[in-house]
Amino acid sequence: MIPDSGTVVTYPGGAVTSRSTVRHVADAGAGRTAVVLDATAFHPIDTAWPDQPADRGVLSVGGAEIEVVDAVVGAARDGELLLGPDVPVRTGTEGWVFVVAHLIAGEPLAEGDTVEVRVDAAFRDELSAGHTGCHLASLALDAALADAWRKDAPVDALGAPGFDALAIQESRIVSLGSRDVYRIGKSLRRKGFDPTALEDLEGLAGRVNEMLAEWVTAGGAVRIECGGATLSDRRTWECDLPGAVARIPCGGTHVRSLSDLTAIEVSFQSSAVEGGAELVMTTTVTPA
């Protein structure tokens, strides 16, 4: 039986292991089984906004280790479980139950089995560092481009015009970094953004990196505020910065403190695309 309120997730608090009960198994195609647990430390990739990749790790049962080959969000309604790309709604949508589906090869597990979830902690740490770096880089970018706006724009978590939110096309967290793709086109110009602000990308990177260095040096705490314990509950990343607390809705994992990091640095690349340009921000995080 799929748990009524969905899977309890413990990774937002930093857990990398959990003792869990198998609540449902389903054929996931291609010789794989989707395993739904009552609770898990395993971070799945989100379908609607797939920024942070799934954790790596195993389900340990009776001394045997079963590799988790992927972990996706599953959504159930009227007893039917849809997986990953087949989920038609955003995680948290009313009327659906959301679960973490651990995909394994074959069908070695059954409902009622007890398993220990063991996440690859080193890989998780690198993704957490990359995700914290990604949020801070986006805020520093917004601040560095604040003068490029000719009209009032919706503001970000620190009150700067939200270039990141308005222009982002894709955000991917990687080990110790991230890659964000922005679209600079007619729609952004109509909202008041002056693209000449992107003519000197080295100068822009210099200003962003200066701000990031100041934030990292201050070593503020990072928290995840949870509206509840299940996958569908709203969670918010909170980071103490000099003179402000930044808050961004986020379903991923993060470092506990900026003192866990030595540096966050960005570089930019721009290329012409139809109707404008594509800007790529590559963020690199150095752990302490």
Ligand SMILES: [Zn+2]
């Ligand atoms: Zn996030």
